[in-house]
Amino acid sequence: MDNIAGQNQGGKIAVNITVIILVLLWLLPTIGLFVSSFRERDQISNSGWWQAPFAVDLNFGARVAADGARQEGDLYVLEGNLFDDPSVAESFPDGGGTLSAFGTRSVAPTEFTPGTATELRRGGTLTVEADGSFRLESAEPIERGPTIYFAARTPPSFTLLNYDTVLNANGMDRAFINTLTVTIPATIIPILIAAFAAYALAWMDFPGRGLLIAAVVGLLVVPLQLALVPLLKLHTDIGIGQSFLGIWLAHTGFGLPLAVYLLRNYMVGLPRDIIEGAKVDGATDFQIFTKIILPLSFPALASFAIFQFLWTWNDLLVAKVFLPSGAESQVMTVKIADDLLGSRGGDWGILATAAFVSIAVPLIVFFTMQRYLVRGLLAGSVK
Amino acid sequence: MSPVLQGLLTIIIGVGGCVGYFYASNLILDKVIFPAKGPQAGQNINRANKVRPWLFLFPAMFALGLYLVYPVVGSFYRSLFNRAGNEFVGLGNYADLLAEDAFRTAVFNNMLWVLVVPAMATFLGLLVAQLTDRLAWGNFAKSLIFMPMAISFVGASLIWKFVYSANPDIGIINAIRATFGMDALDPLQVPFWNNFFLMLILVWIQTGFAMVILSAALRGIPEETIEAAIIDGANPFQVFFQIKVPQIMGTIVVVWTTITILVLKVFDIVYTMTGGNFETEILPSYMMDFMFRDDGRATAVAFVIMVLVLPVMIWNIAQARKEMR
Numbered sequence: 001m002d003n004i005a006g007q008n009q010g011g012k013i014a015v016n017i018t019v020i021i022l023v024l025l026w027l028l029p030t031i032g033l034f035v036s037s038f039r040e041r042d043q044i045s046n047s048g049w050w051q052a053p054f055a056v057d058l059n060f061g062a063r064v065a066a067d068g069a070r071q072e073g074d075l076y077v078l079e080g081n082l083f084d085d086p087s088v089a090e091s092f093p094d095g096g097g098t099l100s101a102f103g104t105r106s107v108a109p110t111e112f113t114p115g116t117a118t119e120l121r122r123g124g125t126l127t128v129e130a131d132g133s134f135r136l137e138s139a140e141p142i143e144r145g146p147t148i149y150f151a152a153r154t155p156p157s158f159t160l161l162n163y164d165t166v167l168n169a170n171g172m173d174r175a176f177i178n179t180l181t182v183t184i185p186a187t188i189i190p191i192l193i194a195a196f197a198a199y200a201l202a203w204m205d206f207p208g209r210g211l212l213i214a215a216v217v218g219l220l221v222v223p224l225q226l227a228l229v230p231l232l233k234l235h236t237d238i239g240i241g242q243s244f245l246g247i248w249l250a251h252t253g254f255g256l257p258l259a260v261y262l263l264r265n266y267m268v269g270l271p272r273d274i275i276e277g278a279k280v281d282g283a284t285d286f287q288i289f290t291k292i293i294l295p296l297s298f299p300a301l302a303s304f305a306i307f308q309f310l311w312t313w314n315d316l317l318v319a320k321v322f323l324p325s326g327a328e329s330q331v332m333t334v335k336i337a338d339d340l341l342g343s344r345g346g347d348w349g350i351l352a353t354a355a356f357v358s359i360a361v362p363l364i365v366f367f368t369m370q371r372y373l374v375r376g377l378l379a380g381s382v383k
Numbered sequence: 384m385s386p387v388l389q390g391l392l393t394i395i396i397g398v399g400g401c402v403g404y405f406y407a408s409n410l411i412l413d414k415v416i417f418p419a420k421g422p423q424a425g426q427n428i429n430r431a432n433k434v435r436p437w438l439f440l441f442p443a444m445f446a447l448g449l450y451l452v453y454p455v456v457g458s459f460y461r462s463l464f465n466r467a468g469n470e471f472v473g474l475g476n477y478a479d480l481l482a483e484d485a486f487r488t489a490v491f492n493n494m495l496w497v498l499v500v501p502a503m504a505t506f507l508g509l510l511v512a513q514l515t516d517r518l519a520w521g522n523f524a525k526s527l528i529f530m531p532m533a534i535s536f537v538g539a540s541l542i543w544k545f546v547y548s549a550n551p552d553i554g555i556i557n558a559i560r561a562t563f564g565m566d567a568l569d570p571l572q573v574p575f576w577n578n579f580f581l582m583l584i585l586v587w588i589q590t591g592f593a594m595v596i597l598s599a600a601l602r603g604i605p606e607e608t609i610e611a612a613i614i615d616g617a618n619p620f621q622v623f624f625q626i627k628v629p630q631i632m633g634t635i636v637v638v639w640t641t642i643t644i645l646v647l648k649v650f651d652i653v654y655t656m657t658g659g660n661f662e663t664e665i666l667p668s669y670m671m672d673f674m675f676r677d678d679g680r681a682t683a684v685a686f687v688i689m690v691l692v693l694p695v696m697i698w699n700i701a702q703a704r705k706e707m708r
Contacts, residue, residue: 225685228674
């Protein structure tokens with residue numbers, strides 16, 4: 001049936017190219033974030049991340065010290081190399097670079113081509129060569145060195161500085177641990193509760209079963225927003241308030257409909273013979289559940305666990321409402337959305353790194369457990 | 384006590400408590416209340432089996448009732464009271480909402496979201512599913528397009544903040560505009576269209592979901608129907624639109640409604656990207672403006688969202704009941 005997607009070779013190539021373009025479009029934003037997280041703040045706002053692997057023209061300003069000035073006849077002369085300036089040298093690990101232009105005013109940093117002589121406003125003539133060496137001649141004694149602006153081809157450079165800041169100095173480490181603290185109990189507890197209920201709904205006969213299943217399906221779509229105000233009030237009234245215990249309970253409640261629904265759909269499909277055989281042999285429901293159903297349902301349990309893990313890890317709304325807003329209990333999403341975006345809105349490097357730290361764990365889980373995730377999705381939506 | 388320890392303790396208490404509850408309640412039922420011995424043994428076993436399902440169901444029903452059923456009633460009840468919660472105002476909060484421009488903007492924008500995001504995500508998902516179907520590296524391509532599903536809405540928003548940045552050295556959109564000699568602009572401040580730029584983020588996330596499900600549905604189509612169409616001389620487009628799409632229509636509807644429900648709940652993207660400024664407010668983010676400030680209004684907005692979800696909920700239940708028969 002190979003002739004369905006594209007009937008001929010040309011069609012096949014077109015399909016391949018289209019898919020390549022789509023995949024690139026889909027990846028591009030994430031790659032941008034990833035690359036940016038390894039660049040310093042100045043680099044990010046001076047050249048696009050797509051230029052990061054290449055050498056780019058960057059503008060620098062070097063303040064030349066006047067203490068090397070000497071007298072030659074009538075003239076006072078100051079000579080040196082721009083790449084010796086420590087703040088410039090940082091960007092050129094090879095010890096030097098090539099100028100493409102220079103200037104004497106910050107508003108026009110690339111006014112002149114290397115090798116031309118230019119009059120300084122304070123008096124004197126400045127010549128800058130492409131290799132960075134400059135010569136300033138003046139009739140007056142040189143007391144203050146000029147600031148020379150120049151553009152030079154800068155080699156690509158990457159840094160782990162952002163990661164260092166984010167993980168050590170920024171409170172993100174605390175937020176990471178808080179996220180884990182929220183996520184793990186909020187993933188494990190609903191599975192257990194839901195598994196028992198799913199077994200009852202799948203394999204036990206009792207009046208009202210159909211009604212309960214319909215109720216679970218209906219609850220799947222109840223908007224979370226409804227629960228925020230009444231439950232926060234309830235939590236405050238019974239003394240839980242805004243706390244980790246509160247958010248675990250909330251996530252448990254909100255995750256249950258999907259858990260019950262997914263697990264029931266899976267358990268219903270298990271072979272009837274095994275269960276009836278066990279019943280004939282005298283096993284109780286409790287034994288059937290723990291010894292037969294649970295091990296057999298592992299794929300469904302795993303897929304729900306991944307869903308719930310991703311959902312609780314990525315959640316912003318529930319964390320904003322059910323956790324106190326102080327730094328000691330902030331999770332990463334809240335930290336990024338309320339703290340970093342607000343106060344450090346300008347520091348793109350820190351933002352990119354923080355975002356990448358927060359999505360790294362879900363991405364690892366996603367790529368290693370994708371099989372179960374897909375299976376769970378299919379069990380939930382397609383019969 | 385550190386939260387980590389507290390978390391571990393909760394896992395142990397929670398898991399231990401659950402297992403303990405199920406084990407002990409079954410034990411008590413079988414040994415104490417309805418013991419399977421004596422003159423009434425047979426009757427007792429039957430009685431015990433009538434009670435047992437409810438033992439299994441109780442924790443889940445309790446949690447569902449408290450965390451999802453009670454809030455529907457509780458939120459509606461609360462929305463009938465004023466800000467402090469001490470004065471009954473009837474539908475006053477709803478009347479106030481209707482009179483407010485911001486609310487009307489939010490409803491209008493939300494309608495746009497509901498119309499555009501599910502349509503685009505489902506369409507793109509179907510396109511990718513079909514294109515990758517016979518591709519040697521199709522699974523790899525699919526897993527890359529599926530990837531944004533794992534990223535939080537906050538993370539995704541940040542990723543797209545880089546794309547949309549007004550600085551042509553950060554935002555790739557403005558970089559492209561710059562190469563064509565156009566001025567830099569902030570896409571998020573362009574009235575009306577900024578809504579679509581925000582929607583794009585959710586489409587980016589949800590396309591993978593649509594693709595995975597539709598891809599499985601496409602594989603489930605009986606080959607004979609396609610073979611017959613090809614023998615009858617149908618071209619690939621006819622095969623796709625007239626043979627394949629009608630057969631997976633049910634799945635397309637499921638995907639569409641699932642994404643629609645999601646759209647009505649997502650507040651993170653608007654909150655992170657624009658904070659609801661520049662006329663991008665939608666109902667979930669509008670509700671958060673009132674959260675912690677005016678519970679009466681907040682619950683009223685939440686209930687409006689509930690009313691919008693209601694048709695889908697009813698349809699879902701009807702479908703589920705149909706399947707069970």
